[in-house]
Amino acid sequence: EVQLVESGGDLVQPGGSLRLSCAASGYSFNNYWMHWVRQAPGKGLVWVSRLNEDGTITSYADSVKGRFTISRDNAKNTLYLQMNSLRAEDTAVYYCARDIGGVGSLWGQGTLVTVSS
Amino acid sequence: DIVMTQSPLSLPVTPGEPASISCRATQSLLHSNGHHFFDWYLQKPGQSPQLLIYWGSNRAPGVPDRFSGSGSGTDFTLKISRVEAEDVGVYYCMQALQTPYTFGQGTKLEIK
Numbered sequence: 182e183v184q185l186v187e188s189g190g191d192l193v194q195p196g197g198s199l200r201l202s203c204a205a206s207g208y209s210f211n212n213y214w215m216h217w218v219r220q221a222p223g224k225g226l227v228w229v230s231r232l233n234e235d236g237t238i239t240s241y242a243d244s245v246k247g248r249f250t251i252s253r254d255n256a257k258n259t260l261y262l263q264m265n266s267l268r269a270e271d272t273a274v275y276y277c278a279r280d281i282g283g284v285g286s287l288w289g290q291g292t293l294v295t296v297s298s
Numbered sequence: 299d300i301v302m303t304q305s306p307l308s309l310p311v312t313p314g315e316p317a318s319i320s321c322r323a324t325q326s327l328l329h330s331n332g333h334h335f336f337d338w339y340l341q342k343p344g345q346s347p348q349l350l351i352y353w354g355s356n357r358a359p360g361v362p363d364r365f366s367g368s369g370s371g372t373d374f375t376l377k378i379s380r381v382e383a384e385d386v387g388v389y390y391c392m393q394a395l396q397t398p399y400t401f402g403q404g405t406k407l408e409i410k
Contacts, residue, residue, distance in 0.1 A: 216399075226339075226347065226390055228399035240397040276346055282335055282394025284358060286349040 183207035183287060185277050190292030197267050197296070203260040203277030203289055211235070211255040216281045217262050219273035220291070229275070230262065245271075267296045300324050300393050304402035312410045317378040319405045321391035326371045327354070335395040338367055338376045341404075342387040350389075351376065383409055 189201040203215070217229040230241045230251040239251055250263040260277050274291040301324045311317045319338075327336045334354035339347040349358040351367035354374055364379040378385060386409055391402040 225404045226401040242398045284352050288346040290346050
């Protein structure tokens with residue numbers, strides 16, 4: 182089965198760090214760009230970051246630039262999002278997604294990150 | 299950044315009736331390869347978003363043919379020919395022409 186499964190979401194204090202993971206299965210992981218998209222409670226979708234197939238090209242939303250780092254391990258079929266200096270406004274469900282903007286678009290079920298003291 | 303504006307934001311529809319959602323971008327979404335980098339997504343209650351339409355007018359695999367997308371440049375429309383109960387949720391338009399990718403505010407479709 183083709184799927185993406187996120188993990189790593191948790192309750193963290195402001196200023197803290199967290200690393201999200203996204204395990205891909207059922208397809209050739211290293212053939213696709215990967216993305217992180219987040220959704221604050223009751224709000225809309227916001228694109229966060231993207232990474233190309235071999236991990237050499239990254240892009241970030243201005244709101245997370247310098248604090249978040251996207252990476253991948255193609256040998257483990259896993260995408261990561263390292264989140265540092267977390268703020269209350271980073272509270273959201275984080276989705277990993279494959280090939281946004283193309284026919285191969287696929288989203289995971291999401292993992293909840295809560296930033297609160 | 300490209301701003302995406304959807305209308306309406308709320309859409310009550312009687313089953314069997316048609317429905318239409320519009321989305322406007324602040325700049326053309328036409329790529330040099332001839333495709334519009336514009337998608338429609340549906341987020342059903344409690345679920346992650348699912349792709350309905352890509353490149354403005356192409357139905358994603360498995361999407362019922364009652365869904366259709368049209369438009370060009372900056373203006374796009376999603377049409378549902380006959381709404382069914384399973385179509386409830388929030389519909390989002392999205393541009394993937396340039397980063398940051400941006401979404402519309404979402405249109406909540408509910409059954410009357």
